[in-house]
Amino acid sequence: MMSPVLLFSLVIVYFLLLLVVAWFTSRNATNDSFFIGNRGSNWMLVAFGMIGTSLSGVTFVSVPGTVGIESFSYFQIIIGNLIGYAVVAYVLLPVYYRMNLTSIYNYLQNRLGFASYKAGASFFILSRILGATARLYLVVNILHATILQNFNLPFWVGALVILLMILLYTFEGGVKTIVWTDTLQTACMLIGLLVCVWYILSRLDMGLMEGVQALSDKGYSNIFVTDPASKFFFLKQIVAGAFISITMTGMDQEMMQKNISVKTLKDSQKNMMTFAVIFMGVVLLFLFLGGLLHLFAESAPMKAALANVKGDALFPTIALQHMPAAISVIFIIALISALFPSADGAITALTSSFCIDILGIQRNPALDDKQKKRTRQIVHLGFAALFLLFVMGFKWMNNPSMIGLILKIAGYTYGPLLGLFAFGILTKRTVQDKLVPVVVIVSPILCFILDKYQKQLFGDFQIGLELLFINGLITFLGLMLIPGKPQELSLKGN
Known part of the structure; x- marks a missing residue:
């Protein structure tokens, strides 16, 4: 097992490399650099970097861990994602570029009104705080167990150190740096990922095709669930996957902040679809690795040692306790690399949304550039502190599978955004704007009741990830009930 001191030293070296990149990219940075990278980002870099943001440490650890119970059924969601990404590329991105947006929630202001705009931005802030801190908790927990507790440091110190690292390299450059x-x-x-796949295959004395066949023989590579009553039924999962990518990418300031930092709409669309295809391949490789890890855990030499290791703990335990030191180092660096893109982008996007949408610093002529920058930096620090509090909350909850929790959170918090944007794009109705916040608050409450009592209401039929769609539909119908008159779509930017 690798020395904790050496592991910690390698983490520091890796972080110093990030600081060097940040120093070069954040020179002469402005608020526009922080918020949208001066609209000069290279689409190929954005597409590649979005893979890390979308996967996160949860995918790195949780997706392989689910294979033992769910086989490859998670890939049903990814198939749906591809459909959703196409909708983002060819429906939402043209609207955002035509309106020349910095915050995508300005669309709601121009289309529905100021209260709708505030409601949309507020739900994004809530959803991104919960989702990002859940992801952050998982990786901090692993780093604490493998490195920091050997120095007798409490969990909160590790979380604080990692957040300080992220602050240091995002504080000035924002989007311009994180691209x-x-x-x-x-x-x-x-x-x-590739090194771990290669190593496990070699330990199992298998080639690539032999590994594929072994997973098939064990039933681990089964993708489609055909039982309509199951929450993993393929139609439910594919539809849910489409709406997850539409909302968690196309209606999410963090993801769109990077996309609209690309100079032209055409390049941004190329970025989105290139990312979508590569993303499918990468997730399939994670599932393949998960299957191999379960085969490894079930093999005669490992069966006793790994008998009680399940779910999120499987990959870290094998990588850090049953692999050579060099592979353990690669795993830790890869895990941190999965952590930082989801956390740094989230804090940057939350700072952008809060400054633009809630505080309205771009609408305030009384603030000069220096005052705006100062405000932005204070908000950035504030969100880092909030992240620390939420990470400690997840530590207290100690949920065994974070990916399930994150998708559940998304169903409640992104549903209202789906309803708001769908209403704006698919209809030309206006609404009494002051009533919109009521609708978007009532909708998740109704969904919670529906989810909690689904067995009494539907018997054996299970509601799974389609809760997001149901939430969006309730929001949409609620908006339809608010009186309003048809109007032409406003295309004013912020």
Whole structure:
């Protein structure tokens, strides 16, 4: 097992590399650099970096861990994702570029009104805080167990140190910096994935095709669930996957902030679809690795040692306790590389949305550039502190599978965004704007009741990830009930 001191030293070296990248990319940075990278980002870099942002440490650890119970059924969601990404590329991105948006929630202001705009931005802030801190908790927990507790440091110290690291390299450059750091981190994560696949195959004395056949023989590579009553039924999962990518990418300021930092709409669309195809391949490789890890855990030499290791704990335990030191190092670097893109982009996007949408610093003529920058930096620090509090909350909850929890959170918090944007795009109705916040608050409450009592209401039929769609539909119908008159779509930017 690798020395904790050496592992910690390598983490520091890796972080210093990120600081060097940040220093080069954040020179002469302005608020526009922080928010949208001066609209000069290279689409290929954005596409590659988005893989790391979308996967995160949860995918790196949780997706392989689910294979033992769910086989490859998670890939049903990814098939749906591809459909959703096409909708983002060819329906939502043209609207955002035509309106020349910095915050995508300005669309709601121009289309529905100021209260709708505030409601949309508020739900994004809530959803991104919960989702990003859940992802952050998982990786901090692993780093604490493998490195920091050996120095007798409490869990909160590790979380604080990692957040300070992220602050240091995002504080000035924002999007302009993270487009480059995400590219570096995605590369490290994918290298780690490939190395781990190669090593487990070699330990099992299998080639690639032999591994595929072995997974098929055990039933681990089964993708489609055909039982309509199951929450994993393929139609439910594919539809849910489509709406997940539409909302968690196309209606999410963090993801769209990077996309609209690309100079032209055409390049941004190329970025989105290139990312979508590569993303499918990468997730399939994660599932393949998960199957191999379960085969490894079930093999005669490992069966006793790994008998009680399940779910999120499987990959880290094998990588850090049953692999050579060099592979353990690669795993830790890959894990950190999966952590940082989801956390750095989230804090940057939350800062952007809060400054633009909630505080309205771009609408305030009384603030000069220096005051705006100062406000932005204070908000950035505030969100880092909030992240620390939420990470400690997830530590207290100690949920065994974070990916399930994150998707559940998304169903409640992104549903209202889906309803708001769908209403704006698919209809030309206006609404009494002051009533919109009521609708978007009532909708998740109704969904919670529906989810909690689904067995009494539907018997054996299970509601799964389609809760997001149901939430969006309730929001949409609620908006339809608010009186309003048809109007032409406003295309004013912010």
